Amino acid sequence: MVNTVNFKLDKFFLRFVNTDYDIIVAGAGIAGMIAATSASIYSHHNLKILVIDRNPQPIAGKKTLTGWVCGDAVGKNSVDYMTNRIGIQWGKPEIEHPVKGVVAYSPDHGTSIYFDGDGYILNRRLLPQKQFNDAVKVGVEFQWEVALRSVYAEDGFVKGVIGTYLKDNSVFKKTAKVVIDGAGVTSVLRTNLPIKSYIQRTIDRDDLEATGRYILEFEPASDDKTYFDPDYAIIHLDQIIAPGGYAWVFPKSDCKVNIGLGVQQKSMDIRNKTLGKKEDLKMLIDNYVKINPVIRNPKIADGIADEGNGWGTWQVSVRRQNDCMVGNGYMIVGDAAWMPKPLDAGGIGPAIIAAVIAGKDAVQAIEANDTSERGLWNYNVDFVND
Numbered sequence: 001m002v003n004t005v006n007f008k009l010d011k012f013f014l015r016f017v018n019t020d021y022d023i024i025v026a027g028a029g030i031a032g033m034i035a036a037t038s039a040s041i042y043s044h045h046n047l048k049i050l051v052i053d054r055n056p057q058p059i060a061g062k063k064t065l066t067g068w069v070c071g072d073a074v075g076k077n078s079v080d081y082m083t084n085r086i087g088i089q090w091g092k093p094e095i096e097h098p099v100k101g102v103v104a105y106s107p108d109h110g111t112s113i114y115f116d117g118d119g120y121i122l123n124r125r126l127l128p129q130k131q132f133n134d135a136v137k138v139g140v141e142f143q144w145e146v147a148l149r150s151v152y153a154e155d156g157f158v159k160g161v162i163g164t165y166l167k168d169n170s171v172f173k174k175t176a177k178v179v180i181d182g183a184g185v186t187s188v189l190r191t192n193l194p195i196k197s198y199i200q201r202t203i204d205r206d207d208l209e210a211t212g213r214y215i216l217e218f219e220p221a222s223d224d225k226t227y228f229d230p231d232y233a234i235i236h237l238d239q240i241i242a243p244g245g246y247a248w249v250f251p252k253s254d255c256k257v258n259i260g261l262g263v264q265q266k267s268m269d270i271r272n273k274t275l276g277k278k279e280d281l282k283m284l285i286d287n288y289v290k291i292n293p294v295i296r297n298p299k300i301a302d303g304i305a306d307e308g309n310g311w312g313t314w315q316v317s318v319r320r321q322n323d324c325m326v327g328n329g330y331m332i333v334g335d336a337a338w339m340p341k342p343l344d345a346g347g348i349g350p351a352i353i354a355a356v357i358a359g360k361d362a363v364q365a366i367e368a369n370d371t372s373e374r375g376l377w378n379y380n381v382d383f384v385n386d
């Protein structure tokens with residue numbers, strides 16, 4: 001009886017707690033911007049929402065110093081999921097090239113497995129600008145050039161974020177009823193989460209792939225569709241070329257390609273030891289480009305649409321998503337929650353779906369005046385279901 005009264009009082013007072021924002025989203029990546037936009041749309045633009053990123057606005061979505069590093073491929077079904085629920089549509093130029101599906105080849109290219117289903121090769125450099133405009137149109141606010149250091153917590157609840165203004169190193173601190181962490185695979189908010197929670201803070205090293213890719217323009221030198229196919233995203237399974245991972249050739253036009261590979265460090269060490277070599281990720285990628293008979297005179301794409309994004313390396317998780325994705329006042333989405341699928345490291349689709357749901361479930365929790373772990377729990381269930 002006493003507990004019930006306390007719980008009702010807690011909910012009553014929560015309603016009157018003054019925070020700078022209703023929702024703060026950490027990270028203006030693909031997941032963060034969709035989560036913020038979704039929350040604004042589900043709340044009928046009634047909530048105050050802030051997205052924070054360390055990048056300046058013109059290079060929004062840049063993951064790391066070497067660029068918007070990604071294979072850029074996503075299934076149409078995931079984009080449709082977003083469009084059907086929150087009305088956001090993507091087209092040209094952020095969708096750079098359509099494909100009919102994915103095809104995986106055995107090492108000798110003799111066996112192929114087709115996964116048919118429409119998909120897109122995105123332009124990850126341009127997409128964030130479209131996402132930014134969509135978010136601003138529904139009232140989302142942005143704070144650029146702030147490096148977040150941690151969430152700010154009190155009484156076992158996340159109550160905001162703390163960071164540093166990059167322009168002068170002064171302290172940044174803002175409060176919110178819910179913080180949605182979309183700060184990517186290396187999120188410091190998740191790693192340093194100071195509240196009691198089921199959320200796993202760190203990832204097993206073997207569950208991280210080291211990956212890299214080029215975006216290249218080239219003169220097509222042959223018609224071998226097992227090496228380049230303008231209609232299919234090609235995956236090469238080969239433990240010499242990509243130990244513990246796979247290599248890919250994703251078409252961006254008839255003469256432009258996103259080409260790269262991912263490796264598991266442990267498998268890479270075994271491969272090098274077995275072959276008596278000392279090759280690293282970059283050497284494997286350069287060799288993979290060189291042996292492709294279709295790609296002649298490759299040139300790193302450097303037009304406005306690809307500026308600063310022609311070559312890059314980063315990491316991607318290949319495990320199930322975090323066992324729990326909510327804590328008191330806190331949710332994680334996208335790579336911050338290790339959402340890329342273990343089979344193919346595709347993280348864009350899960351990030352889109354989770355971000356739409358995270359926005360909806362954050363709004364529901366705020367409207368119900370219960371942003372505790374229990375109040376946000378639906379997000380765990382809804383993500384698994386969808």
Ligand SMILES: Cc1cc2nc3c(=O)[nH]c(=O)nc-3n(C[C@H](O)[C@H](O)[C@H](O)COP(=O)(O)OP(=O)(O)OC[C@H]3O[C@@H](n4cnc5c(N)ncnc54)[C@H](O)[C@@H]3O)c2cc1C
Binds near residue numbers: 026029052183185314
């Ligand atoms: C080489 C490579 C190839 C891939 N290929 C594919 C593919 O073909 N298809 C696919 O579906 N997936 C692919 N993925 C995975 C996909 O890129 C990710 O799943 C996706 O980008 C995740 O988006 P996100 O918004 O969660 O994180 P991110 O894109 O990493 O965005 C995180 C954002 O948070 C910001 N941020 C981070 N830390 C801070 C901080 N402390 N303070 C302030 N801001 C911060 C960053 O600036 C960034 O804007 C690939 C990944 C790699 C590395």
